Amino acid sequence: MTRDERRRFVPLAIRAALASVAVAAFLLALKAIAAWQTGSIAMLGSVADTGLDLLASVVTLYGVRLAATPADQDHRFGHGKAEALAALFQVALITASAGAIAWRAIAALGRDQATANADFGIGVSVVAILATLALLRYQRSVIRQTGSVAIMADNIHYQSDVLLNASVIVALVLDRFFGWHSADPILGIAIALWLAWGAFQASSNAIDQLMDKEWPDAQRAAFLDVAARQPGLKGIHDFRTRRSGSHDFAQFHMEVSPTLTVANAHDIVESVERNLRTAFPKVEVLIHLDPEGHVDTDNPLVEADVTPHWFGKRL
Template identity: 75%
Template sequence: MTGEERRRVIPLAMRAALASVAMATSLLALKGFGAWHTGSVAMLGSLADTALDLLASIVTLYGVRLAAEPADHDHRFGHGKAEALAALFQVALIAASAVGIAWRAVAAFGDPEPTRDAGLGIVVSAIAIGATLVLLWYQRTIIRRTGSIAILADNLHYQSDALLNGSVIVALVLDQFVGWHWADPVFGIAIALWLAWGAFQASSQAIDQLMDKEWPEDQRAAYIEVAARQPGIRGIHDFRTRRSGSHDFAQFHMEVDGDLSVTEAHEIVVNVEHRLRDAFPKVEVLIHLDPEGYEDTDNPLIEADVTPHWFGKRI
């Protein structure tokens, strides 16, 4: 990714993080008043979730800002994994929230108390749902343009928040208008389980980045095809990929005719790099040059030539 592309992408991610902080702050004040006024466990659970959303959004903002820092002497591949660390921090907060809500809901079963002023709680939750849906839409537009995993984890937070607010409305209606006083703690437990499931899902992508998981197969195949179609290539092997924040990295060994001069072989490498950067501007590529047929390792994980079926289709 070029410096100009980073300047376009990074402000977008930071604006999304700032929007999350502003939204969480507003909803925290609104739900705090609603939870105090209604005495609802479900509303309390939603309040706790929003409080953690605020903290998580602040961490996301810091993670996105740190990930935007250019590579330096101590971090030659950049700071992109700060986004994955921020996402894991959010997961820990979600899990803690789930445990606290479940504990409060179970305690409420032993001493059920009817909630108060369902109308206020419903209005508060409806306002929160509307505001959250707007934020979700905005975050999704940013995710599509940046691929930010930290903003994606934050988006998962607010998806659950919209569902939590809907659950609060249902719990208040059943408790006050139908007389099912057990509904409020039941929905509190349901909310806790939903949060726990969300934490499990949100952790997977962050862990994949920290463990340098390979790209999906379709993305790998598309990248290899562009490289394999370039003139002068006799084969590609040891193709490896990883992702760090919004930055992708690819590296491979490229085989050329062994009789070429160093200058001629280097020219082929430069042409391949240019074509790959044109097709995949967000990917940083590293190419190692080998003479055709050369085997430089006995590592069983090294992929053999991955290009033969493209040789007749080069453009």
């Protein structure tokens, strides 16, 4: 990816992070008033979660901005993994929030006390759902364009917020209109379990990036299909991929005829790079040139030929 292309993608992630901070700050103030007015455990849990949302969104904003920092002498591959670290910080906050809500809900199970001003709490929760749905829609648009793992983790977190706010409404409705006062703490426990599950899901993408997990098979196959469509190319092996923030990296060994001149072989490499840059503008590619038949190592994983199955037939 060129510097201009990166600049085009990065501001989207930063704007999404700023939107997340603004929504979290607004909802925190609104829910704090509702929790004070109603005394609802579910609403109090929602306040705690939104407070952590705000902190997590600030960390996400910092992570996205740091990930957008250009490569330097100490970080030649850029700072993309800052997004994964920010995502893991969010996971820790989500887990802490789930534990606190569950503890408070369990403590309130034995009480049989009606919730005050339930109608006000229901109205606040409806507003919170509408605001969160608008944020989720915007975040998903940004994720489709940038692939930001930090925004993805934030999006998963706010998906749980929709369910959390809906659960608060259910608890208050059951309390207000049906006299079922235990609904509030029971749904509080359900919210905590849902948050814990969301934390587990959000951690997987971040850990995969930090561990340099390979691309999915379909993405690898699509990349190789473009790379192999080049006259003069004899094979591809040692194909490695990874992801860092919103940037993808791919490298492979490309085989050409040993009778070619250095200049002609270099032209083939540049042609492959152009084709890949056109089809995959967000991928940084590194190609090592080998003469056909050359063996680099006895490691079968490295030497495995990954050229598409139709390649030999086409030649």
